[in-house]
Amino acid sequence: MIFNLYIFDRLGTCVLYAEWNRKKPANLPKDEEFQNMYGMLFSLRSFVKRLSPLDCKDGFLNYQTSKYKLHYYETPSGLKLVMNTSTDVGDIRETLRQLYGQIYVEYVVKNPLCPLDKPITSDFFKDKLETFIKALPFY
Amino acid sequence: MSRPSKPGDPRKVSTELFTLTYGALVTQLIKDYEDEQEVNKQLEKMGYNIGIRLIEDFLARSNTGRCNDFRETAETIAKVGFRMFLNIAPVVTNWSPSGDTFSLLLDPNPLTEFVELPEDKYKLNYSNILCGVIRGALEMVQLEVQAWFVSDQLKGDSSTEMRVKFIRKLEDAVPAGED
Numbered sequence: 669m670i671f672n673l674y675i676f677d678r679l680g681t682c683v684l685y686a687e688w689n690r691k692k693p694a695n696l697p698k699d700e701e702f703q704n705m706y707g708m709l710f711s712l713r714s715f716v717k718r719l720s721p722l723d724c725k726d727g728f729l730n731y732q733t734s735k736y737k738l739h740y741y742e743t744p745s746g747l748k749l750v751m752n753t754s755t756d757v758g759d760i761r762e763t764l765r766q767l768y769g770q771i772y773v774e775y776v777v778k779n780p781l782c783p784l785d786k787p788i789t790s791d792f793f794k795d796k797l798e799t800f801i802k803a804l805p806f807y
Numbered sequence: 808m809s810r811p812s813k814p815g816d817p818r819k820v821s822t823e824l825f826t827l828t829y830g831a832l833v834t835q836l837i838k839d840y841e842d843e844q845e846v847n848k849q850l851e852k853m854g855y856n857i858g859i860r861l862i863e864d865f866l867a868r869s870n871t872g873r874c875n876d877f878r879e880t881a882e883t884i885a886k887v888g889f890r891m892f893l894n895i896a897p898v899v900t901n902w903s904p905s906g907d908t909f910s911l912l913l914d915p916n917p918l919t920e921f922v923e924l925p926e927d928k929y930k931l932n933y934s935n936i937l938c939g940v941i942r943g944a945l946e947m948v949q950l951e952v953q954a955w956f957v958s959d960q961l962k963g964d965s966s967t968e969m970r971v972k973f974i975r976k977l978e979d980a981v982p983a984g985e986d
Binding site: 743 | 863981
């Protein structure tokens with residue numbers, strides 16, 4: 669089951685937030701939630717990199733609690749995709765990569781009227797995203 | 808909202824259409840600015856704006872990870888990037904001893920297929936847009952570079968050579984409220 673999705677640009681702006689089955693809203697304003705989320709990802713990333721006893725290529729991939737699992741995918745250009753799912757979902761890096769390549773690049777990057785550093789307002793993009801997410805086997 | 812599906816591979820477009828469109832753009836800039844240096848600047852700027860978007864398409868399609876050094880970057884630009892978007896593979900050469908500057912030999916150069924540079928336009932770097940594209944694209948993967956043309960077949964040189972110089976590595980953005 670997919671709970672929600674965050675997309676952050678390279679400067680830490682949350683350009684997209686969407687939720688599907690989120691049962692418990694965070695008890696704080698959305699922009700603070702985004703900031704917290706980005707801060708945590710940022711720390712986790714450097715934490716994982718520093719404490720790793722081996723040279724790690726991919727870095728931070730996901731974490732899991734007793735209730736949910738957070739999946740993380742970062743492109744070399746610094747775009748960060750974060751998806752929360754139930755714990756029974758396996759490795760979805762490939763799915764996040766497709767989401768980046770087939771949805772974000774196609775309907776945001778290639779749309780010259782979509783600024784890249786502001787929250788995405790394109791309905792066309794949102795429609796495509798919705799269709800993509802709902803077609804996933806673990807939706 | 809639906810859009811008509813395109814026949815064939817939507818990625819493929821006639822090179823001639825592209826080359827001629829670019830030619831029309833340069834012509835218009837020459838009319839608008841009447842100063843070759845300014846035209847060079849505008850082309851570079853447009854290229855930069857294209858580069859910052861093009862890099863995403865490149866990363867998504869090539870599935871390339873981070874490059875470990877500048878040599879790998881150079882090879883990726885020449886062999887994968889130019890191949891993907893212009894269907895040429897420039898030769899990487901003329902490395903500076905410190906390894907921070909290299910040249911790309913653009914022969915053939917698809918942008919100049921139909922062009923003859925008039926005598927009085929010797930300051931114009933016809934393909935200057937490419938310098939901007941490289942700078943913009945690399946900035947998005949945290950490499951600040953400078954790119955410029957040192958020779959051009961359009962001006963009677965034996966090759967078209969672009970220099971690319973590594974300036975510095977850009978740092979990650981730190982979240983608000985952290986040091």
